Amino acid sequence: MNRIDKTFEDLRQKKEKALVGFLSAGDPNISESLNIITAMCKSGLDILELGVSFSDPTADGPVIQRSSSRALQSGVNLAVVLEMTRKLRMETHIPIILFSYYNPIHSYGVESFYRDAMEAGADGILVVDLPPEESDEMTSCWAGNDFALIRLIAPTTPLDRMAHIAKTASGFLYLVSKTGVTGSDGLDTGDINDKIESLRSVTKLPICVGFGISTVEDVAAIASVADGVVIGSAFERIIEENLDNPDLALILANKVHEFKKATKSQ
Amino acid sequence: MNRIDKTFEDLRQKKEKALVGFLSAGDPNISESLNIITAMCKSGLDILELGVSFSDPTADGPVIQRSSSRALQSGVNLAVVLEMTRKLRMETHIPIILFSYYNPIHSYGVESFYRDAMEAGADGILVVDLPPEESDEMTSCWAGNDFALIRLIAPTTPLDRMAHIAKTASGFLYLVSKTGVTGSDGLDTGDINDKIESLRSVTKLPICVGFGISTVEDVAAIASVADGVVIGSAFERIIEENLDNPDLALILANKVHEFKKATKSQ
């Protein structure tokens, strides 16, 4: 069983939900980023989404835009992120999902990417701007089921399309909680229940919910209905507010710990 | 015989040419203007052209534009100019020609103007922007030949038109020496001889030449071929340069004296 499936299986048995953490690889710089992420992985993170920064992140709000800028500034590119993955893989056993826009992957070459990502120990990929309609060009060279293709379900996705998307996804489904870019403030949990229910009617895959989740209460609320909770901007905001703080890794580790507790609380 | 005809008759006998002086009535102010003009009339001026200032003197260069502004500023209007004429008539016997754009006359009323100008002692009128084609509306109320209509001949006027203009003119003809507005610098006497010759071929009226005449040499040159020399801007420039000079009237009187000599020198 691959790492992702195993993680959800283990959690199910522990009656916990997955805490999924997104971070732009290389923010605020490459070595500090490795420190931070390692600390977070060891403090309760269940799944890591490792962001490959892109110059034109059209699906992201200001917090992740700034985080991407810092990462790019520090010299990150896809090759560097794969190298970081390799290092993280030596420190942690949690699933590492690469999170990218399509152009860096396209530029790297889809075949090289598949080979190198697998080799580095990544467990899957989520490409923000590569819908099922276009994704063959990336996946047609894939062999076997060891590399997961995580797909997004949006609040605007109708039921039949959900089913269609679910069919080509693997690992888990990422349910976007808001019509909006990442980090959009405020969370409306009411709607999410319905969406999860609909989605469950067409798939057996675990469902993780993300976008705009920033408080322990949010986490607890989502954890009560979904299989996982994705946190991104909330972590990035902490990085941004503590750029010169030597305890940054510790602060984030504590935050992970706090959030992780909330995924167990039901 | 009217004053204009008599003046030319007298000058012919003395073998002199007419010195015609133009001044904006009321420049730099009404009383000083009366002083200046009186002094000039007594220093050798043969004919006075008394300018009725207009807000939009399209045929005048900068010097007379500024002179008109000063005059208007000092409260001049056609009624005031007629009043000044009345006063000057008590000081001098030389012909007084009113020199105006048409609108002030039109506004005053052409019939009232004719009556009041005659009554004030004016000897004629030159309306800069009233060509023969339009002048009936002004002259149709005139009776007798005591009030002269001075007309302009321009360098652009062809011979047949000269003849036509001369036919409806009286007093003298004012030959414009330059294609340009008043005060345009420099004088080209070469052309003028030809023009005068042409003009003499179609009229018996005296011919006075004006526009751009400013030096004693100019005066002498013109006086050798024409029946009179008109000076305007050159006088106005002296006023402008001596606005605060208590000897202004004297300076102008001397200037007139100097010019007058040049009209006798052949």
Place this chain on the structure above:
Amino acid sequence: MGNKEKPIQNIKQFKAGEYPDSRGHFGVYGGRYVGETLMPALLELDEAYNKIVPDPGFQDEFKRLLRNYAGRPTPLFYAKRLSEHVGGAFIYLKREDLVHTGAHKINNTLGQALLARRMGKKKLIAETGAGQHGVATATVAALFGMECRVFMGTEDIQRQSANVQRMKLLGAEVIPVTSGTMTLKDAMNEAMRFWVGAVRDTFYVIGSVAGPHPYPVMVREFQKVIGNETREQILKRTGGLPNMLIACVGGGSNAMGLFLAFMNDPLEMVGVEAAGKGIETGKHAVTLGEGSVGVLHGSKSYVLQDENGQIQEAHSISAGLDYPGVGPEHSLLKDLNRVRYVSIDDEQAMEAFHALCVLEGIIPALESSHAVAYAMLEAKRRPINEIIVVNLSGRGDKDLGIVSAYN
């Protein structure tokens, strides 16, 4: 003292083309009131105009340029949202804002420059207020490879700086006029002065139906395409004539251009003058409404003047209407009651400007905004089956600075 000549009253049967007479008189108005130096040039121009302009070769070239260069015909646009907003008659806009250079002025400058070329003149001069006529003259000068000088008051140079830059880019020399009120009237004074000195080889392109004969009739001739097109368009679109025509009146060329084709039709025509800060303040340009008969810039017409016949300063937020004179034919049309002349002040014009922006997506010239403002007033009190055609004489790009400065 103020000479108010007796107006000719109530001539019911007005015949288009009956005026002017051969010497340019529209009733008692018009004529040629200029210094002798210019008279031969005006006679030459009149002769050339009468000989050259009716020539089919000239007409062909003129029409071809109007079509291929200026972009004619311009549309007649039904301003649905404006009409519904006002709630009354249908308002149609004749879109002169769409012609090359952005105002009706180009119709006329093309005509005059073509004539100048056929007369062998290679130098053009023009006066300008809003800068539109200056730009239109500089444009045709460039098109025909002629030299061009444009006289413009320094006050107008200030408030219409984009147009100044356009003229310079087009290769024209812009000559700042600092005399008098430093606006259109003085620019025209200065252009006439320059012309007096350069009359032999220079063609003076006057920008409105003003000035000495033959300008008023010539400019009308070159602008009449506006009304000809409009008449054809409205008949085709609605099967009938409009109930009213409305145009702003500065010198009056866009108004005459629209009106002429309809002169014998049973409909109302309205000319809109600029009331500036309000008639009662004295700061306005309501020449026909408040002026008296006088002579300015070579023709007899209504003018704004004091009791001594001195020309008064005009005021309007729109530089193109800021003129104390008006074309002589308008004076006749006023006296004949053939055209009704009304006024719209700065504030009303500004409101109409904004209304047209947000309701129709059209940024009108401030001049044209006066016509729109009056159309809004009229449309409101008229039944919904009536049609009002407004001459949208120009676009407002040139006015952005003024509009943003207006509080």
Place this chain on the structure above:
Amino acid sequence: MGNKEKPIQNIKQFKAGEYPDSRGHFGVYGGRYVGETLMPALLELDEAYNKIVPDPGFQDEFKRLLRNYAGRPTPLFYAKRLSEHVGGAFIYLKREDLVHTGAHKINNTLGQALLARRMGKKKLIAETGAGQHGVATATVAALFGMECRVFMGTEDIQRQSANVQRMKLLGAEVIPVTSGTMTLKDAMNEAMRFWVGAVRDTFYVIGSVAGPHPYPVMVREFQKVIGNETREQILKRTGGLPNMLIACVGGGSNAMGLFLAFMNDPLEMVGVEAAGKGIETGKHAVTLGEGSVGVLHGSKSYVLQDENGQIQEAHSISAGLDYPGVGPEHSLLKDLNRVRYVSIDDEQAMEAFHALCVLEGIIPALESSHAVAYAMLEAKRRPINEIIVVNLSGRGDKDLGIVSAYN
């Protein structure tokens, strides 16, 4: 690393209308590369586009607005003095500078806004670089009574301030974009972000043949009127086809608009990109000439990117060409050798700008000046009996500030 996909070589028989496929692919280019939130909206748009746009009712209304509001057809003008100055082929100008708002952009925004209205959407958003597309969108929003937000980089807000004021006057909200290079690319990023959040009731009016399917085909559809008119006009005027078509390429909409109707004709087509300060300086916008295949703003096409797939900053004196992407169909046309893509730098464009001003009395947009500049080069080396048609995509009023600042 730079992935240069193998171009499809030398397909001789190019069929217009063969591309894109039903999912918006022009060969390997195009497609829909967007987040899932937008996908349903794009599918809805595609369906609506396919259902509504071919409908005769829609076509009638669209054509009526193009005629009565935008001022179509625009003339095809023979630039005689420019041609003679260059001394070679005849240069004709398709006068898109004469349409309402001053650039071809209005053709497209009218089409999209009509579609939005029929889809029941009352809010429009748009990105803009030069401001022309923003103005054109604000314009149609006003015309149809819709809400409008325009995203614009602060750098462009600076250099195109007149257009910013125009949008505001038209009632649009201009949203300054301070991210990235603060130009068109970032404005488009920000518009897409906003759209993600407002996709249910908001119609995103994209300004060029770029973006995810169906935008490239839809914008081409709304712009093809340019070429349709041109083809008819040149056939009528000269009895034959031109030898060459030239258009500037930013996103590529004015070029596609001109080219489409001639796609199956035996003539050369040239797209002119902006070489900015010179290709060798790296400060340019020569996407097709110097870029490589990538994915930006929802479609696959040539892009300016570094070896890691990060998008690079583009540079051009003309804000409308200052874009590191290009419409996907152009990428295909390049690979097929159906269109030749060349480049013109800031200085050459500026020279052509001035040449057109003083020789023809036309102040072109700086974007269009790139096309004119290349036409001048080509005309010189071609025989006098050949004909070159240049798409004069817009007027230069918006560029006066830049031109005067350029030394």
